[in-house]
Every structure is written in C-alpha cells, then in structure tokens.
Amino acid sequence: MRRVRSLLDLALAGLALWAAWYHTPAGALVRVVSAHVFGTRTTARPLLAYYSAGTEGAQAPEVIVPRPPLAPAAALGAGASAAMSRLAPAERERILARNHLRSAAPEGLSDVVARLSSVHRSREAGVLAFFCGGEAARFAVERAGRGARLEDLARELPPSYERSISLAGDTLTLGTAYALACPVPPWAHVTSPFGMREHPVLGGQRLHAGVDLGVPVGTEIHAVAPGIVRRSSEDSVSGLALVIDHGSGVSTVYFHNEQLLVHKGDHVAQGQIVSRSGNTGRSTGPHLHYQLDLPSGPVDPLRFRIARPHVDRGGTDL
Ligand SMILES: [Zn+2]
Numbered sequence: 001m002r003r004v005r006s007l008l009d010l011a012l013a014g015l016a017l018w019a020a021w022y023h024t025p026a027g028a029l030v031r032v033v034s035a036h037v038f039g040t041r042t043t044a045r046p047l048l049a050y051y052s053a054g055t056e057g058a059q060a061p062e063v064i065v066p067r068p069p070l071a072p073a074a075a076l077g078a079g080a081s082a083a084m085s086r087l088a089p090a091e092r093e094r095i096l097a098r099n100h101l102r103s104a105a106p107e108g109l110s111d112v113v114a115r116l117s118s119v120h121r122s123r124e125a126g127v128l129a130f131f132c133g134g135e136a137a138r139f140a141v142e143r144a145g146r147g148a149r150l151e152d153l154a155r156e157l158p159p160s161y162e163r164s165i166s167l168a169g170d171t172l173t174l175g176t177a178y179a180l181a182c183p184v185p186p187w188a189h190v191t192s193p194f195g196m197r198e199h200p201v202l203g204g205q206r207l208h209a210g211v212d213l214g215v216p217v218g219t220e221i222h223a224v225a226p227g228i229v230r231r232s233s234e235d236s237v238s239g240l241a242l243v244i245d246h247g248s249g250v251s252t253v254y255f256h257n258e259q260l261l262v263h264k265g266d267h268v269a270q271g272q273i274v275s276r277s278g279n280t281g282r283s284t285g286p287h288l289h290y291q292l293d294l295p296s297g298p299v300d301p302l303r304f305r306i307a308r309p310h311v312d313r314g315g316t317d318l
Pocket residue numbers: 192208210211212288289290316317
C-alpha cells in the first residue's frame with residue numbers, strides 16, 4: 001500500500017512539474033531563457049499573455065509573417081517534392097533513380113527540373129520528362145508542338161503514362177502555388193482563418209473558403225502571381241470581386257474591394273496593384289477575403305505563403 005502511495009506521489013509531483021513548465025509564467029520564463037541560452041526554438045507564450053486573459057485587445061495583434069515568394073524554379077522543386085511525398089517509397093525511389101537523384105529534397109529536384117525544362121524548352125515538358133522520362137517527353141513535344149500545355153502533351157501519350165502525367169500535373173499546380181506572393185502589406189493580420197466555422201447569420205458549420213486579412217479601406221491589393229483576370233465584377237455577397245487565373249489549375253480570389261483596377265481578360269504581372277480593399281458585399285468590417293483555388297477545391301493559402309498566422313478580431317465576411 002505504502003509503495004502504491006509513493007508511486008502516486010511521484011506521479012503527482014511529475015504532473016505538477018509538467019504543469020509548471022508548460023502552463024505558468026515561471027515555466028515560460030525558464031523555457032524562453034533556456035531556448036535563448038541554447039539557441040533552440042520554443043513554443044512558450046509571451047509572458048504578458050498570462051496576464052491578459054479576458055482583457056479584450058490587451059495583446060497587440062500579431063502580424064502575419066510572409067516568407068519571401070519562392071522563385072519559379074525553387075517553387076517547382078517544392079511542388080515536385082510535395083507531389084512525391086504522397087507516393088509509396090518504391091515508386092518514389094524509381095522516379096529518383098531515373099533522374100539520378102538520391103533524395104526528394106526540393107533543392108535537388110529544382111535543379112533537375114530546371115535542366116529538363118531547358119532541354120525540352122518548356123516548364124510543362126520539363127516536368128513531364130521528370131516523371132515520364134526524356135524519350136516520352138520528346139515524343140509528346142514533337143507531336144503537340146513546342147510550348148504545348150500539359151493536357152495537350154498528355155493526349156499524345158498512351159494510357160500507361162496516366163499516373164506519371166497526373167504527378168506532373170500535381171507538380172505544376174503545387175509549384176505555381178508555392179510561387180505566390182502576398183496580396184496585402186506585411187503588417188496585415190488574419191481576422192478569420194480558412195476552415196470550418198460557425199456561420200454568423202445562417203448558423204451551422206460552413207467552410208470559410210479563404211482567409212480574411214484585416215486591412216483598412218483603400219489598401220493596395222497586389223496580384224500574387226502573373227495571370228489573366230477571369231472576373232472583375234460586383235455581387236451582393238462578395239462585393240467588388242476579382243478572380244485571377246495563374247495557369248496549371250491555380251486561381252486566386254479577392255473579395256469585398258472598394259475599387260477594382262483591372263478588367264476581365266487583362267494580363268497582370270506579379271505585384272501589380274489590381275484593386276483597393278474595402279468593405280463591400282456581406283462584410284462586418286474592412287478586410288480582404290483572399291482565397292486560393294486548386295483543381296481539388298479551395299485550400300488554405302497560408303499553408304503555402306505564411307510562416308505563422310495569428311487570429312485577431314476584426315472584419316470578416318458573413
Ligand atoms: Zn472571408
């Protein structure tokens with residue numbers, strides 16, 4: 001009995017230490033200091049956060065931290081790496097061996113795909129060559145023509161290449177998504193994240209298909225990549241709305257603007273000012289609803305773009 005008691009005491013002491021380490025200001029202080037001393041990273045909350053619970057707005061909203069957009073070649077390497085991460089090890093090894101690579105690290109893939117793109121004279125043919133082999137890519141380019149899109153190249157190959165073509169498509173889509181810049185200035189913060197949320201008016205859980213970025217009316221909104229404007233119009237829900245098609249199945253969406261600066265059919269450059277943000281349509285306050293659409297549907301744009309999102313109260317859409 002005594003033995004059980006002492007074991008229980010030991011477990012309780014351990015629990016108390018764990019709680020102090022993770023859930024008290026003193027624990028946070030020790031973790032921050034030791035992380036500083038040893039040069040490691042820590043997930044400890046800022047000390048003041050322990051004293052601001054329940055006091056609205058006591059903590060300054062943390063700004064989003066956009067990483068610099070990846071250059072197109074690096075983004076394509078990241079896309080190939082992400083597409084291959086879903087494969088069974090044997091299949092991944094086969095593709096790596098064909099391209100004389102030891103690992104699926106983005107940097108190595110980026111170099112190989114860049115070389116193949118220059119040999120086959122286009123990004124699409126280069127990615128196809130990476131997954132299908134140079135001979136198949138050359139055959140497809142000869143028949144479909146130089147600069148042909150992946151779907152045109154794919155039509156020239158037999159059905160046995162279907163899987164490799166699908167991987168090439170995923171790589172081009174993800175590679176385009178990894179090269180997207182940020183549409184708002186770096187001080188903007190997230191007022192409502194991507195994902196399921198309680199609908200403020202209609203009730204029930206619904207997918208919030210983009211992120212809401214809190215910016216004052218009139219803030220310059222930048223195209224996140226080169227593309228063609230597919231929509232530039234107004235409706236009662238989205239307000240003044242823009243949709244830009246970046247190719248490879250990637251589109252970006254910008255809602256609730258005050259003013260649209262481009263027209264349907266316009267070609268835009270990365271960084272070009274395409275609108276001024278506002279509070280139009282169904283919106284509770286000034287913000288930009290920014291959405292990233294892939295062929296599979298909308299995905300969280302912050303997954304591709306931003307180091308650490310922080311949620312803050314502010315304008316959102318209904
Ligand atoms: Zn929204």
